[in-house]
Amino acid sequence: MARSGADLALLLLGGFRSLADAASVELAERGHEKIRPVHDFAIRSIDAGADTASELSRQLGVSKQAAAKTIGFLEERGYITGEADQRDPRRRRFTVTTEGHALLATGEQVFDELRDRWAQRIGIKELERLEEALADLGIRAPSRLDTPGWLAGSSPE
Amino acid sequence: MARSGADLALLLLGGFRSLADAASVELAERGHEKIRPVHDFAIRSIDAGADTASELSRQLGVSKQAAAKTIGFLEERGYITGEADQRDPRRRRFTVTTEGHALLATGEQVFDELRDRWAQRIGIKELERLEEALADLGIRAPSRLDTPGWLAGSSPE
DNA sequence: TTCAGGTAGACAACTAGGTTGTCTCATACT
DNA sequence: AGTATGAGACAACCTAGTTGTCTACCTGAA
Numbered sequence: 503m504a505r506s507g508a509d510l511a512l513l514l515l516g517g518f519r520s521l522a523d524a525a526s527v528e529l530a531e532r533g534h535e536k537i538r539p540v541h542d543f544a545i546r547s548i549d550a551g552a553d554t555a556s557e558l559s560r561q562l563g564v565s566k567q568a569a570a571k572t573i574g575f576l577e578e579r580g581y582i583t584g585e586a587d588q589r590d591p592r593r594r595r596f597t598v599t600t601e602g603h604a605l606l607a608t609g610e611q612v613f614d615e616l617r618d619r620w621a622q623r624i625g626i627k628e629l630e631r632l633e634e635a636l637a638d639l640g641i642r643a644p645s646r647l648d649t650p651g652w653l654a655g656s657s658p659e
Numbered sequence: 660m661a662r663s664g665a666d667l668a669l670l671l672l673g674g675f676r677s678l679a680d681a682a683s684v685e686l687a688e689r690g691h692e693k694i695r696p697v698h699d700f701a702i703r704s705i706d707a708g709a710d711t712a713s714e715l716s717r718q719l720g721v722s723k724q725a726a727a728k729t730i731g732f733l734e735e736r737g738y739i740t741g742e743a744d745q746r747d748p749r750r751r752r753f754t755v756t757t758e759g760h761a762l763l764a765t766g767e768q769v770f771d772e773l774r775d776r777w778a779q780r781i782g783i784k785e786l787e788r789l790e791e792a793l794a795d796l797g798i799r800a801p802s803r804l805d806t807p808g809w810l811a812g813s814s815p816e
Numbered sequence: 817t818t819c820a821g822g823t824a825g826a827c828a829a830c831t832a833g834g835t836t837g838t839c840t841c842a843t844a845c846t
Numbered sequence: 847a848g849t850a851t852g853a854g855a856c857a858a859c860c861t862a863g864t865t866g867t868c869t870a871c872c873t874g875a876a
Binding site for chain 2: 863864
């Protein structure tokens with residue numbers, strides 16, 4: 503039973519890590535290796551219209567160079583494909599490939615399966631209650647997943 | 660309301676980040692800047708007897724070099740102090756200073772205050788229920804807080 | 817009593833994933 | 847036309863870790 507704030511923080515981190523690590527393994531087994539959340543987010547952003555490096559960097563809140571690196575990785579892996587913009591030759595416009603959409607779908611599926619497994623352990627009602635409590639606390643998806651110093655600036659401390 | 664596994668993962672991460680970021684700010688305001696969780700863990704380990712770099716590295720599950728860096732930081736900040744071992748001149752033995760214990764106490768306090776704030780928002784019963792649900796899922800403190808690839812290998816994907 | 821093996825800690829070089837600054841070049845406003 | 851703005855690339859750097867190699871020293875066994 504957690505009684506201290508630090509324990510609560512560790513429970514939340516542990517819960518996330520538990521899901522994340524399991525998902526990582528699952529994804530690798532299904533042919534998607536070395537995928538990080540930022541890749542998923544990037545693909546979604548591109549799909550949603552952030553189809554240039556600069557625009558993606560704004561969407562993800564990282565530097566243009568970081569976005570360019572991510573794009574490089576995704577293109578190399580075949581999740582997105584790029585070609586020069588007709589109207590503005592400076593730009594390269596990217597689109598999500600079938601492979602990219604498959605990654606998104608697989609990722610969703612993997613997480614849903616993990617959630618189902620949790621529901622079996624503590625009951626769907628209890629799980630929904632947990633989700634609701636967190637939502638009630640106004641928790642939202644972090645704008646950035648990483649950030650040097652995200653752990654750096656904080657935590658079980 | 661979260662219905663997908665990915666959302667659940669983001670809620671947990673968001674919850675942790677929310678606590679962690681707030682704690683970071685609080686700690687800095689109370690005179691402890693640039694403190695990371697690993698520092699807290701390291702100090703506790705040293706206090707518990709892992710008083711050399713090598714032993715600390717084993718306790719924290721990182722390389723000796725990483726442990727040595729952490730020790731260097733903590734010593735420079737005055738949280739720990741070291742002196743040569745009488746019996747084995749290779750070793751430097753470290754002890755936690757008053758300052759170090761103060762950091763631990765402040766950290767605990769900060770997290771407890773943040774938890775109290777959450778309790779006020781959703782009620783202590785609901786919060787305890789959340790904690791219990793996570794505990795029932797067998798969630799435990801991650802053995803390592805960081806690990807290149809902790810997010811790297813996984814997540815909202 | 818010597819000597820082999822293991823351990824402590826330091827140094828160097830490397831990796832990953834970001835950062836900032838500077839540059840070129842092309843578009844778009846005035 | 848001319849200037850401001852934005853795209854993308856390059857280089858250099860940062861942080862927090864890694865591995866490999868080295869010396870110095872302890873310890874236990876022949």
